[in-house]
Amino acid sequence: MKHLTAINRKAKRVEEYIAVNEEEDDVFALQQGPPQQRPHYPVGCSLVFSPGWEVDVTGGTAGLCQPVERDLYDCYISCYWPAQVPDHLNNYPDWTSKCANATKDWRKIDLVFP
């Protein structure tokens, strides 16, 4: 609101109201239905967005790598998501030995069971 200036009385009253009641969350819609359903993270999902592994920070897939195979080596080499992708550093040094380019050869990599 810093760059907006009230130009009529009604807007001034809104500003005054906000200034006085800043702490209280007491503005409600007239017809408030049941609590609105929002997307949220199912259990076990990673929440760090850079990008996230199975969901992004909004709880969806829009922020994942497109396609996600582009992200595989980054996760693998840096052990970025050891809960989701095998890590190169200690546990699976040979995971991608049959796969030079993940977006093309992803069929050659294995599911691993530590």
Next chain:
Amino acid sequence: MQITKALVAVVFSLVLFFCWANVSVQPQAQGAGQAAKAGDDGLPVNNALVVQKCASCHKKDDKGRLTRISYERLSPEGWQQAIKRMVRLNGLSLTPEDARAIVKYLGTYHGLAPEEAKPAMYYAEHRLQEETVPDESVRTACTVCHTYGRIISQRRNKEEWDLLVNMHVGYFPVVEFQGFRRFPPPPDAPPPPPGTDTRHPADRAVEYLSKNFPLQTPEWSAWSANMRAPKLAGRWLLSGYQIGRGRVYGEVIIEPTGVEDEFTTKTKIQYLKDGATITRNGRSIVYAGYSWRGRSFNDKGKTADANAAVTTTTDAAELREVMFVSRDWSQIEGRWFWGDYEEFGLDVSLRRVSSEPLVISANQQALKIPATASATESLTLYGANFPADLRAEDIDFGAGVKVKRIANASANAVTVELEIASTAPVGKRDIALRRSFAPGAITLYDKVDYIKINPDNALARLGGVRFPKGYQQFEAIAWQRGADNKPQTADDLNLGPIDVEWSIDEFPSTYDDDDKNYIGTLSPTGFFTPSVEGPNPKRKFERNNYGEVWVVATHKAKDAAPNAKPLTARAYFVVTVPLYVKWDQPEVGR
């Protein structure tokens, strides 16, 4: 003079360096000299095999305690995972029999008390669970990767929690900036107000965890003194529920194997809605006197239907059982699950059959109260030892419900004709059959006020080419508004599954991504089969078939007016990429 000054400076910096080096190597050194530092709180290892296999690295002290191992308590899965890591990375070599015996010993004598394990059971049961993480530092440092269930199924002393942090830093260095350390403030930021906690999240998490999940607890002292091998052999009645298929009733015969804590099982179950019956044979281990881990097989053999399409009604070749035995050995509760992502499951509750009559379930979950006069309903009750001389007045449903007559009776099932008065109060009813109670087994309701989808947020995984598909079954549940006359409140009554029409709606997170055209298919019974994994050349940026959508259920009552608005509900649903690594410990049930 100059030389002396320089010498002093060099000596001084050397002293400083050694002080620093000493501090920085301390965590490692503490591992070896743990007992001396940590006081007398370690648990002695009284098992020759564990000492023989582990003590060459985990040094034994004069009180029989091994470094690391004596200062933590874990679930069976926790120990299994630690042993697998030792084999994978630390050169341990074990036969499967030895590994099994070690996990059994540690999971029992270095395990959790029932009160400690109960809040974390959902993790072992592989349930989709809404988690609340009570501490912000634990959320930042731990649950960015792990579920909270995994963290609370461990107990350690402070030093062990510290060493766990070190292990993560050593094996997965990226965790340092993913959550363990806070980023330094920008150079021009004002200094934090005095008294601000400027410690790193990992350090604060260790403080929280060592305070709330310590090695020694009153629960564990009480349980470890009282623990004994459970005597579970006998006949048990099973009542259960499977999403998409409804109520299940059955019987489990548990037999001893001759080995303490180990049992074989013979199970017969029947789905009450479609009448399908399943027979299974299983085997199980009970850890720490209460923690059941087992698996069972169908009688068709392991590979009989390996190539058939997976659905909710597939009789799994192998299913895993994780259950919690009550302290008096009269009830066992938990989840039986199967599927590559453990996404299919039965919630089960077992009750021991004694010589007394036992009623556990009914073939309907809810009965409608008529608007006027009274209505006659037929209901079948399931149980055991129903007496031959059972009379209508032996069965009680509470106010407003009268048992008119017994239509059909056997020792395990009885069909009754009920008269429900229009004045009967709405609510959950216990079924009483002489002295036996089935608490809340039936609900009386006047009208379906709204419907909800179960689960209301869900995850499926693409697969089918190289990685397995992760499926998802949805169901719609009917609800009554409850005594306060307001829908969506805590007193609302669950009336059980209701028939609906299923559809998928776009969740508008990205313009024109048309997720709903790519993610997979939702069957008329609410069963979702995901598409294949891998880049899809038909999508923009070759993105995968992943996406997020609303799953929508629509119910129109048969007797509703033609212009009446149907009841609808929706669930947020993410279809995402496969897991490329599966941290799972199925061995604990073998």
